[in-house]
Amino acid sequence: NTPNFIVTCCNDRSVNAMVQSYNVYPPNFAVYLIGRSLLSQGQTINTMYNSATKSISSYFIFFIIIIIFKQTHQF
Structure with missing residues:
Protein backbone atom coordinates (compact mmCIF):
# COMPACT_ATOMS: atom_id res chain seq x y z
CA ASN A 1 0.00 0.00 0.00
CA THR A 2 2.84 2.39 0.76
CA PRO A 3 4.35 2.44 -2.77
CA ASN A 4 0.91 3.15 -4.24
CA PHE A 5 0.44 6.06 -1.83
CA ILE A 6 3.85 7.47 -2.78
CA VAL A 7 3.01 7.24 -6.48
CA THR A 8 -0.24 9.14 -5.97
CA CYS A 9 1.27 11.98 -3.93
CA CYS A 10 4.65 12.58 -5.55
CA ASN A 11 6.07 13.23 -9.02
CA ASP A 12 8.11 10.71 -10.97
CA ARG A 13 11.53 12.00 -9.93
CA SER A 14 10.73 11.77 -6.23
CA VAL A 15 9.14 8.35 -6.70
CA ASN A 16 12.24 7.07 -8.48
CA ALA A 17 14.52 8.40 -5.76
CA MET A 18 12.41 6.86 -3.00
CA VAL A 19 12.09 3.53 -4.81
CA GLN A 20 15.84 3.42 -5.42
CA SER A 21 16.57 4.28 -1.79
CA TYR A 22 14.13 1.58 -0.70
CA ASN A 23 15.85 -1.00 -2.91
CA VAL A 24 19.45 -0.01 -2.12
CA TYR A 25 19.31 0.88 1.55
CA PRO A 26 17.79 -1.05 4.47
CA PRO A 27 14.01 -0.55 4.74
CA ASN A 28 14.20 1.48 7.95
CA PHE A 29 16.62 3.94 6.31
CA ALA A 30 14.26 4.38 3.35
CA VAL A 31 11.36 4.86 5.76
CA TYR A 32 13.38 7.58 7.49
CA LEU A 33 14.03 9.37 4.20
CA ILE A 34 10.40 9.15 3.08
CA GLY A 35 9.09 10.20 6.49
CA ARG A 36 11.51 13.11 6.70
CA SER A 37 10.49 14.31 3.25
CA LEU A 38 6.77 13.99 3.90
CA LEU A 39 6.99 15.66 7.33
CA SER A 40 8.83 18.72 6.03
CA GLN A 41 6.30 21.55 6.26
CA GLY A 42 5.86 24.24 3.62
CA GLN A 43 8.05 22.57 1.03
CA THR A 44 7.22 21.53 -2.51
CA ILE A 45 7.87 18.07 -3.92
CA ASN A 46 11.02 19.28 -5.69
CA THR A 47 12.57 20.82 -2.58
CA MET A 48 11.69 17.68 -0.66
CA TYR A 49 13.52 15.66 -3.30
CA ASN A 50 16.53 17.99 -3.21
CA LYS A 70 21.32 -1.34 15.70
CA GLN A 71 20.79 -4.41 13.53
CA THR A 72 23.85 -6.19 14.89
CA HIS A 73 23.18 -5.36 18.53
CA GLN A 74 19.35 -5.64 18.46
CA PHE A 75 18.33 -2.94 20.91
Missing part, protein backbone atom coordinates in the same frame (compact mmCIF):
# COMPACT_ATOMS: atom_id res chain seq x y z
CA SER A 51 16.75 17.96 0.58
CA ALA A 52 16.53 14.16 0.55
CA THR A 53 19.46 13.86 -1.89
CA LYS A 54 21.50 16.37 0.12
CA SER A 55 20.78 14.41 3.28
CA ILE A 56 22.00 11.23 1.61
CA SER A 57 25.29 12.88 0.66
CA SER A 58 25.93 14.43 4.08
CA TYR A 59 24.43 11.89 6.49
CA PHE A 60 24.67 8.67 4.46
CA ILE A 61 27.62 7.10 6.27
CA PHE A 62 26.40 8.32 9.67
CA PHE A 63 22.98 6.67 9.34
CA ILE A 64 24.34 3.50 7.73
CA ILE A 65 26.66 3.05 10.71
CA ILE A 66 23.77 3.58 13.14
CA ILE A 67 21.52 1.16 11.25
CA ILE A 68 24.20 -1.53 11.05
CA PHE A 69 25.00 -1.03 14.73
